[in-house]
Amino acid sequence: MELRQLRYFVAVAEQGGFGRAADSLGIVQSAVSTQVRRLERQLGLVLFDRGARQTVLTAHGEALLPQARTVLEAADRTRTLAAELAGGSAGLLRLGPVRGPGERTNQLLHRLADDTAAFRVALRHVPAAERLRLLRDGELDAAFVRGEPLAPPGVSLLEAWQDPLYAAVPAGHPLAARPALTLADLAELPLRLVERPANPPFHDLVTDLLRAAGSGRPPLGPRFTTLTETLAAIASAAEPSWTLFYEVTGLPDFPGIAVRPLAGPALTTWLAVPEGPPAPVLRRLLAALPAAGSRP
Known part of the structure; x- marks a missing residue:
């Protein structure tokens, strides 16, 4: 028949x-x-x-x-x-997002959505290294990663957007009076830096920025734990120190802490995609990305 x-x-x-x-x-x-x-x-x-x-x-x-x-x-x-x-007007996009800033992901999802619900996005929240592995193995269509990641074979990195970096110093320190800080300003102050196993891309980004600025590596301060715990420790410690971070869910408003933008360097977020011609769902993501990449 x-x-x-x-x-x-x-x-x-x-x-x-x-x-x-x-x-x-x-x-x-x-x-x-x-x-x-x-x-x-x-x-x-x-x-x-x-x-x-x-x-x-x-x-x-x-x-x-x-x-x-x-x-x-x-x-x-x-x-x-x-x-x-x-x-590309229908299908399933399997996407590995980064953690915060949430408005970027929300803006991107709104641009990808349509009234027919024929195009769907499935988010897979896993660490950056796992995102790249899943992408390489064909279990993700695309993934966002921060810093300067090493792309595995068969994976390309496209710059998606940049986020400013912020320095947190004691509110009573002379540096807190400045509207913005440079790495040179902070060179002599002990740095509370996240350990590399906890966040390799960000750890490497900070050390590379310090090296590029010619300031070498500032003296290491006490161990970085979580951002909240580290800010509390900076605010209460007898000896001044500082830490560097990027915005995740808004800038912290913490007693005894001054948060100042870091002049110059920024944190790059990359879109990791398979090498070769993009699949239809990926073409749709790429078309939505420029607007989502601009800071809301």
């Missing part, structure tokens, strides 16, 4: 004759007659009473007509969905 046979059968039933069906289909009448007879032989049923003046459905034809229409509608929906998938 072929779809065109069902389409010709439905056309004859709706038009009330082979000639009118052929005209509506834009083909010759003999082609319609041949395919309908072939369908009848395959089914072992007579579908039409072919009179001299009119052609009408038999009881078998009446029973078959709704099912034939359902099959043709399903085939049309399949073709439409296939075209949407090929064009």
